[in-house]
Amino acid sequence: MRNPHLHRRRKASGAAISCALLLLSTQFRVDATIDVPAQLHQLQLQNSASRGNGDTAAPQVVLTNVPDSLFQRLSEKSVRWDALSGYLQRALLWDAGLVMTSEGRLVQVYVPCDEDMSVILTTFEAFRGKDCPLGTCESTMLYFAESTCSRSTVWKAAQCGIHASEKNATDIVDAQSSSLWSEDGSLSSVPDVRLYKHKLNDSAGSDGIEEVVGSDSTGNYTIEADVLFTINQIELFPATIESCPSDPFFVAPCIQFYDLHESPENPWCLPKRGGFVDLWLDSEISGELMASDNSTTPASSLSNDVSTGISGESVILVVLFILLAAAVGALFVVHVNRMKRDARIVESSPTIFESATTMRSKRRTNGTRNMLYSYRNSLSESRRRRSIELTTFCADAKIASRRIAYDSLTFDRLIARGANGEVWRGTCGSQVVAIKQLLPEKRHDESHVMLFSNEVRLASSLEHPNIVRFVGLSWNRVCDLCIVSEFMEQGDLSVLLNSKRGDELTWGKEKLGIATDIAEALAYLHGRQPIIIHRDLKSLNVLLDNRLRAKLSDFGLSRERSSDDTMTNGVGTLLWTAPEILRGEAYSEKADVYSYAIVLSELDTCLPPFTLNTEVSERRLTTMQLMHLATSGEVSPQLRDDCPISLQQLTAACASFEPNQRPNALEIVFTLRNIARTMKFDAAKSA
Numbered sequence: 079m080r081n082p083h084l085h086r087r088r089k090a091s092g093a094a095i096s097c098a099l100l101l102l103s104t105q106f107r108v109d110a111t112i113d114v115p116a117q118l119h120q121l122q123l124q125n126s127a128s129r130g131n132g133d134t135a136a137p138q139v140v141l142t143n144v145p146d147s148l149f150q151r152l153s154e155k156s157v158r159w160d161a162l163s164g165y166l167q168r169a170l171l172w173d174a175g176l177v178m179t180s181e182g183r184l185v186q187v188y189v190p191c192d193e194d195m196s197v198i199l200t201t202f203e204a205f206r207g208k209d210c211p212l213g214t215c216e217s218t219m220l221y222f223a224e225s226t227c228s229r230s231t232v233w234k235a236a237q238c239g240i241h242a243s244e245k246n247a248t249d250i251v252d253a254q255s256s257s258l259w260s261e262d263g264s265l266s267s268v269p270d271v272r273l274y275k276h277k278l279n280d281s282a283g284s285d286g287i288e289e290v291v292g293s294d295s296t297g298n299y300t301i302e303a304d305v306l307f308t309i310n311q312i313e314l315f316p317a318t319i320e321s322c323p324s325d326p327f328f329v330a331p332c333i334q335f336y337d338l339h340e341s342p343e344n345p346w347c348l349p350k351r352g353g354f355v356d357l358w359l360d361s362e363i364s365g366e367l368m369a370s371d372n373s374t375t376p377a378s379s380l381s382n383d384v385s386t387g388i389s390g391e392s393v394i395l396v397v398l399f400i401l402l403a404a405a406v407g408a409l410f411v412v413h414v415n416r417m418k419r420d421a422r423i424v425e426s427s428p429t430i431f432e433s434a435t436t437m438r439s440k441r442r443t444n445g446t447r448n449m450l451y452s453y454r455n456s457l458s459e460s461r462r463r464r465s466i467e468l469t470t471f472c473a474d475a476k477i478a479s480r481r482i483a484y485d486s487l488t489f490d491r492l493i494a495r496g497a498n499g500e501v502w503r504g505t506c507g508s509q510v511v512a513i514k515q516l517l518p519e520k521r522h523d524e525s526h527v528m529l530f531s532n533e534v535r536l537a538s539s540l541e542h543p544n545i546v547r548f549v550g551l552s553w554n555r556v557c558d559l560c561i562v563s564e565f566m567e568q569g570d571l572s573v574l575l576n577s578k579r580g581d582e583l584t585w586g587k588e589k590l591g592i593a594t595d596i597a598e599a600l601a602y603l604h605g606r607q608p609i610i611i612h613r614d615l616k617s618l619n620v621l622l623d624n625r626l627r628a629k630l631s632d633f634g635l636s637r638e639r640s641s642d643d644t645m646t647n648g649v650g651t652l653l654w655t656a657p658e659i660l661r662g663e664a665y666s667e668k669a670d671v672y673s674y675a676i677v678l679s680e681l682d683t684c685l686p687p688f689t690l691n692t693e694v695s696e697r698r699l700t701t702m703q704l705m706h707l708a709t710s711g712e713v714s715p716q717l718r719d720d721c722p723i724s725l726q727q728l729t730a731a732c733a734s735f736e737p738n739q740r741p742n743a744l745e746i747v748f749t750l751r752n753i754a755r756t757m758k759f760d761a762a763k764s765a
Contacts, residue, residue, distance in 0.1 A: 113196055115169035115355050116706065117265040122165040123703065136164030136268040139171070142182045147174050147348065157363045164268070166362055175349040177273045177309050181249040185273050187309065187332065188239040191347035194662070197237045198309065198330040202261050204235035213257075215322035222260035222329070229278055232258045232306060238332040239346045240273070245305040245334055250275045256314040258306060260329040267325075269311045276306045307332040352662050357652075361702065471531045472556065480538055482506060482562055484554040489513060493569075498526065506562055511549055514561040521557040534561055536610070536633050544599035546621055546631040566621035566629065572680070574622060580684040585722055586757055588626050589681050593725075594750045595628035596620055600674060600743035603630075604667040611665050615673035616654045617680045652701055653687040657709040658737055668737035674746070675732035678725070679715035690716040711735035724753045 118136075125135055138160060151174065152159060159167065171177070175187035175195055189197050202221045205212055210227035214220065223232065244250060253274035311327040335346060471477060487506055494501040498520055502513045520526040537548045547564040571592065574580055583589050596615075603610040612619075612630065619632040652660075656672035659665060676687045688694050688704055691713055699707070707713040714733045717726050728749055734740045741749070 113354075114172045114265070114269070114271075115352060115358070118165045118169045118172075118268075119354075119358060119702070120706075121265060121268060122163060123700075125165075136168065138162075138164045139167040140182065141184070143184055145174075145176060145184055145186060147186075148176060148184070155359060155363055157359075162359075162362060166358060168268070168271070169355050169358065172271065173349070173352050173355040177271055179247065179249040179273055180251045183249055185240065185244055185247075185250075187349070188241075188335070188346035189349050190237060190345055192350060193237075193347075194350045194352050198332070199261075199328055200235050200237055200259065200330065205231060205259065215326075220260060220322065220326040222257045224257070225255070227258060229258070229306060232331045233333055235259070236306070236331040236333045238309070238330060239335045240307045240332045242305075242334040242336050244273075244307070245275060245277075247275075250307075251314075252277060253308065253310075253314050256308075256310075257329055258308060258331050260327060265311075269327075270313070272310055272313075274308045274310055274314065276308065278304055278306060305334050307334065350662070354660065354662075357660070357705075358702075471535065474535075477535065477538065477551065480548070480550045482550040482552040484552045484558065487511075487513060487552055487560075487562070499530070503565060506549065509549070510565045512546075512563050512565045514563070515558070527557060527559065530559060533633055534559065537561055537563070540603075540610075540633070542599060542602040544595045544627075544629050545602065546629045563631075566631075567624045568622035568626065570618050571620040571622060571628065571677075572617040574626075575617060575680060575684040583681075583684075585682075585725060586761065590750065590754055590757070592620075592622075592626060592628045593678060593681060594747065594754070596630065596674065596677060597743055597746040597750055599628075599630040600667075600670055601747050604670070604743045609667055611667055612670050612673075613665065614651065614654075615670050615677060616651055617677055620677065652705055653708070656737070657711070657735060660705065660709045666737060667742070668740045671732050671740045671743065671746070672734075672737075674743075675729050676715055678729045678732065679717060682717045682721045682725070682729075688713060688715060690718070692716075722753070722757075724749075724756070728753075 121136065141159065144159075148170065151170065162170070171184070172195055175189065176184040177187055178184060187195070187198070189195065202212070205221075205223065205227070208228070208231040210231040211224045212221050212227075213224045215222070251272075251274050253276055256274070256276075258276060309328075309330040309332060311329070312323065487504055489502045489504045491503045492500060493503050493512075495517070499514055499516055502515070504511055504513045515521070516526055516530050534551050538551065540548065546566065549562040549564060551559065551561055553559040568574060574583075600612070600615075603612060612633070614632060615630070619630065620628050621631050622628055654673045654676045656669040659669050679687060683690055688708070693699070693707065693713060694704060697703075704713070715729060717729060728741075728746065732740055732746065
């Protein structure tokens with residue numbers, strides 16, 4: 079069986095955003111570094127800048143079939159297909175490995191397992207020195223496989239597969255005379271990516287392929303060598319230098335294979351989703367969701383244009399979805415009736431999880447809050463009793479030992495509000511405390527309550543001078559769960575840096591102490607077994623007391639390190655997020671170190687991240703554009719000219735593009751202590 083990992087291109091992992099804005103001049107040979115979704119986003123930005131009058135306008139894609147993978151992705155976001163821009167539509171199709179035939183039918187592309195679609199763009203090194211003469215278009219320095227190129231070489235270099243059932247499809251054009259491979263270049267116009275096939279015969283070199291892959295079965299995995307497929311960026315390109323195009327483009331060869339389940343050793347999988355496309359999708363639909371009709375269902379994601387020429391497969395899909403929706407509706411009615419019954423039971427029979435305190439809280443908002451059970455609270459209680467996780471949480475002896483009577487808390491003033499939670503200044507007995515709860519609208523969602531209980535459990539296990547001190551937890555009902563922690567009088571670091579007092583801070587006095595406190599907290603988290611990654615380190619989550627001692631807070635996104643822990647939910651804050659995380663790679667403690675570098679830049683400049691970078695200030699880049707530059711290593715946090723050289727070097731090291739080149743938290747602490755000693759020595763010497 080052939081190994082699809084042979085002659086693999088340099089890995090462009092995740093969404094490969096690192097390649098997105100390397101807009102290389104056509105005066106230089108392009109080296110297979112294109113990232114299609116990121117380049118499509120760049121075209122969209124160019125089109126927006128020209129107000130739609132440029133050459134990069136992207137018409138919307140009309141679908142004749144909707145594969146399950148695409149339908150599921152649209153359903154996850156509850157977004158209509160025709161509500162997306164033509165650029166994002168093409169990026170979604172590419173990211174999912176869906177390529178169109180000449181008649182607009184989508185065909186699934188498979189790649190080596192644990193790879194994304196960028197792997198299919200094979201480099202010129204896979205053909206150099208092989209039995210495959212390469213032509214060169216001098217005007218664009220485009221390399222391509224000439225007509226005499228050995229099919230065996232192309233087969234071995236291919237990094238994608240198409241199911242063998244497609245080889246006889248009439249809507250896949252036979253491209254016998256065109257090139258089997260060409261190296262990619264930057265997208266100067268909206269690509270028309272299509273799937274083609276190349277039927278092989280003896281003169282075309284099928285015998286050579288037989289020698290490589292064999293004609294017999296390997297176990298239950300059978301390969302035939304009579305067809306090669308290609309994925310073309312533009313229309314067919316004759317394999318001659320006389321027909322050179324004006325711009326470089328890619329042609330990616332793909333082999334054919336049989337059913338995936340026929341061999342446990344089968345190396346082909348669906349492409350891995352890229353983090354960049356998910357970010358782009360979230361960004362684009364954020365406005366669409368607010369304006370869309372609430373009654374819109376995922377089944378309406380097909381455009382109106384599709385309805386006139388919709389295929390039988392899509393009709394069946396829509397009918398099945400309608401039937402499924404009706405069944406879900408019926409189940410929902412039954413579920414609500416059961417909840418009402420359970421609510422009556424809960425209201426008359428208190429559970430072991432209910433507090434023995436009085437039914438009146440001392441919380442003050444506009445008056446005394448009535449603590450009588452409502453139907454929604456009973457519904458939440460009923461769901462909670464069904465949850466093994468929440469039941470275990472409530473019964474945990476360690477949790478119970480830190481529990482504070484809910485009736486002993488007062489909620490005096492709302493001081494912060496986020497996407498999921500709110501923080502109050504309050505009192506617990508005679509002590510001033512901070513009290514964090516879920517937002518009222520989130521408290522009756524069992525999934526949110528369960529996630530918040532995980533945050534409570536983690537916070538209760540942390541004990542360090544530079545971690546906000548956990549006082550206890552409290553609940554009257556599980557939906558009222560709250561974290562009680564020490565109150566930090568000076569608020570968060572961003573408030574200090576944005577105030578007049580921020581301009582008075584110096585590295586010789588306050589700033590170095592704050593930086594060291596944060597590093598000490600990271601060293602504590604990263605030194606735990608298993609390692610705890612904060613995942614949302616930024617100035618907003620660094621709190622200060624009256625002595626400007628810094629402490630880390632907000633562990634809602636924190637979790638123990640996992641081998642498959644990626645940015646699937648868009649966690650963290652964009653400009654503080656490490657490049658590898660935005661590319662969809664796994665989290666490690668080095669992602670926190672990158673975020674720490676951004677916090678150091680905030681400390682030094684008293685400005686938002688990257689504000690002093692000339693490319694940012696002169697071009698007035700958006701956050702998404704700035705993200706492209708940061709994740710490709712083209713921009714790093716800029717400090718003030720008067721910042722000590724040692725701190726500039728430390729910041730640069732922490733912001734290294736490669737995670738393994740960043741220091742660990744303990745090394746940062748030692749470096750800062752040495753810097754502090756040097757500063758004290760220099761100050762004493764000058765005095």
